[in-house]
Amino acid sequence: MKLTVLGCWAPYPRVSGACSGYLLQEKGRSLLIDTGNGVLSRLLQHMDIQDLDAVLLSHLHPDHLMDIYSLRHAIESANREGRMDKRVPLYLPTGPAEDFNRIREFTKAFTIHVIDEMPEPREAVIAGCKVKFTPGKHNLPAYSISIEGSKRFVYSGDTAYQEELIKLATGADLFLCEASGLDQDTEYLQENHLTARQAGELAKAAGVKRLIITHFYPEYVLSELQKQAEEGFGQRVELAREGATFEL
Ligand SMILES: [Zn+2]
Ligand SMILES: [Zn+2]
Numbered sequence: 001m002k003l004t005v006l007g008c009w010a011p012y013p014r015v016s017g018a019c020s021g022y023l024l025q026e027k028g029r030s031l032l033i034d035t036g037n038g039v040l041s042r043l044l045q046h047m048d049i050q051d052l053d054a055v056l057l058s059h060l061h062p063d064h065l066m067d068i069y070s071l072r073h074a075i076e077s078a079n080r081e082g083r084m085d086k087r088v089p090l091y092l093p094t095g096p097a098e099d100f101n102r103i104r105e106f107t108k109a110f111t112i113h114v115i116d117e118m119p120e121p122r123e124a125v126i127a128g129c130k131v132k133f134t135p136g137k138h139n140l141p142a143y144s145i146s147i148e149g150s151k152r153f154v155y156s157g158d159t160a161y162q163e164e165l166i167k168l169a170t171g172a173d174l175f176l177c178e179a180s181g182l183d184q185d186t187e188y189l190q191e192n193h194l195t196a197r198q199a200g201e202l203a204k205a206a207g208v209k210r211l212i213i214t215h216f217y218p219e220y221v222l223s224e225l226q227k228q229a230e231e232g233f234g235q236r237v238e239l240a241r242e243g244a245t246f247e248l
Helices: 039-043 068-080 097-103 163-169 183-189 196-206 222-233
Strands: 002-007 021-026 029-033 054-056 088-092 110-114 123-126 129-135 143-148 152-155 174-178 211-214 245-247
Touching: 002 039, 021 039, 039 068, 088 097, 088 123, 129 163, 143 163, 163 196, 174 196, 196 211, 196 222, 211 222
Parallel strands: 029 054, 054 088, 088 110, 152 174, 174 211
Antiparallel strands: 002 021, 002 245, 021 029, 123 129, 129 143, 143 152
């Protein structure tokens, strides 16, 4: 299993950067997780669009979503011009309604799967991997995602600290967790996001083997986020950066 970071910034990128997007590859299958602004051009540095097997959207905030609109055109064009002969499964939650209702019409590019409508415990086999979605604590319908192939990868999506995420992440080989702020932001973030220290503490409680933090505010010094996450985790923590790859 291989993770490639396509974008790591929120809610807007640094110069030449991209917002949330991750490519997970396993046995020749490719899953794209989140499509923030700047993600499609970075995806194309690593693979051809016709080899994409599934797209999973943790939630529909712009920093996780915007490139779905250009990805749709890339897939439709490839199908129309004979470079591709399939629609790509797209898993997404329902809100906000205006974005959801627009995206659900992109049926020439995607087969639409609504995560909110999946029966509990929201499990599916996607591109040969066992996938499980757990609701996050966020100001929109949002999900944390576990993807199990030869190894198990867990992505927090956007969420505040909660027991359900500890449960989902327990024993993960690699935990990719949002770290939206420093200690000083704890109160501001508490309903919707994790600080770097909380990401570390959550990873420690879940006993994950490896922690990578992401979803960085572009004005922050990343080594400070890393330091606070390491204090919470009690072990080394890695940083997600565009183009970085992690073998599981
Ligand atoms: Zn969000
Ligand atoms: Zn976000």
